[in-house]
Amino acid sequence: MEKLPLRIIQFTDTHFFQNEDGRLLGVDTSRTFAEVFRVARELRGIPDLYLFTGDLSQDETEESYRRLSMSVGKTGAPCYMLPGNHDRREEARQGLSDGPADFRFDKVVVVAPWIIILLDTLVVDEVGGHLPPSELELLEKTLKAHPGHHALVCMHHHPIPVGADWLDTIGIDNGPEVLDVIDRFHNVRGVLWGHIHQEFEMRRNGIPLMATPSTCVQFKPKSARFAVDAIPPGFRWMELHPNGTIHTGVSRTSDVAMGLELSSAGY
Numbered sequence: 410m411e412k413l414p415l416r417i418i419q420f421t422d423t424h425f426f427q428n429e430d431g432r433l434l435g436v437d438t439s440r441t442f443a444e445v446f447r448v449a450r451e452l453r454g455i456p457d458l459y460l461f462t463g464d465l466s467q468d469e470t471e472e473s474y475r476r477l478s479m480s481v482g483k484t485g486a487p488c489y490m491l492p493g494n495h496d497r498r499e500e501a502r503q504g505l506s507d508g509p510a511d512f513r514f515d516k517v518v519v520v521a522p523w524i525i526i527l528l529d530t531l532v533v534d535e536v537g538g539h540l541p542p543s544e545l546e547l548l549e550k551t552l553k554a555h556p557g558h559h560a561l562v563c564m565h566h567h568p569i570p571v572g573a574d575w576l577d578t579i580g581i582d583n584g585p586e587v588l589d590v591i592d593r594f595h596n597v598r599g600v601l602w603g604h605i606h607q608e609f610e611m612r613r614n615g616i617p618l619m620a621t622p623s624t625c626v627q628f629k630p631k632s633a634r635f636a637v638d639a640i641p642p643g644f645r646w647m648e649l650h651p652n653g654t655i656h657t658g659v660s661r662t663s664d665v666a667m668g669l670e671l672s673s674a675g676y
């Protein structure tokens with residue numbers, strides 16, 4: 410009998426606030442998340458696991474994380490997270506542990522024949538990201554220890570330029586070092602991130618590199634300067650097959666986020 414794929418739903422850049430009246434560029438981020446979550450359930454059901462790839466919070470408060478957990482609720486599927494530039498590690502752990510959703514903080518998740526590696530690119534008080542030697546070592550050691558597993562490598566910031574000047578100054582400042590590690594192994598099947606608030610997909614040495622729309626505000630692809638995109642929020646679904654292939658796509662809600670300030674000059 411053919412083995413079933415591992416089904417994943419990625420939500421990214423939820424940017425929750427502690428207060429109900431918190432807004433990001435005019436958008437109630439908890440409201441847009443609830444709608445994206447509803448659509449994900451409707452279209453894809455409950456996956457084997459959820460991935461939250463950073464910027465879970467906008468205001469760095471424990472309460473913002475608690476509100477996110479409340480919004481997810483008890484689904485029966487574990488939620489793995491990694492931090493983004495808007496997150497705080499301790500507050501995230503505390504707030505997410507308090508809530509009803511099953512948030513977990515493992516950096517390596519083994520679901521044979523797959524392994525998911527969650528890297529931490531957060532540099533406190535910086536918008537851009539960096540992978541310190543400890544994270545590069547974790548990546549290398551994990552890939553080395555699981556040569557028979559297919560690996561999905563996840564992080565918040567982008568490790569390669571995405572063709573938008575302003576975003577390309579706030580990616581990972583040592584992206585080539587990450588790619589060097591990945592290139593030394595033959596079992597990495599995909600690289601996944603958030604942060605850029607837009608869908609992105611390219612292949613590098615046959616491996617898909619993917620980014621995903623935020624569950625709230627979107628940024629315009631290929632824009633030299635900061636620009637908001639009038640396109641609805643969304644999520645990414647993935648099926649990781651036992652033979653190492655990844656089937657994936659992005660789905661969106663039907664409407665642009667309510668209240669979105671399209672002319673914003675920054676965030």
Ligand SMILES: [Fe+2]
Pocket residue numbers: 422424463464493604605606623
């Ligand atoms: Fe973000």
Ligand SMILES: [Fe+2]
Pocket residue numbers: 463464493494495565603604605
């Ligand atoms: Fe970010």
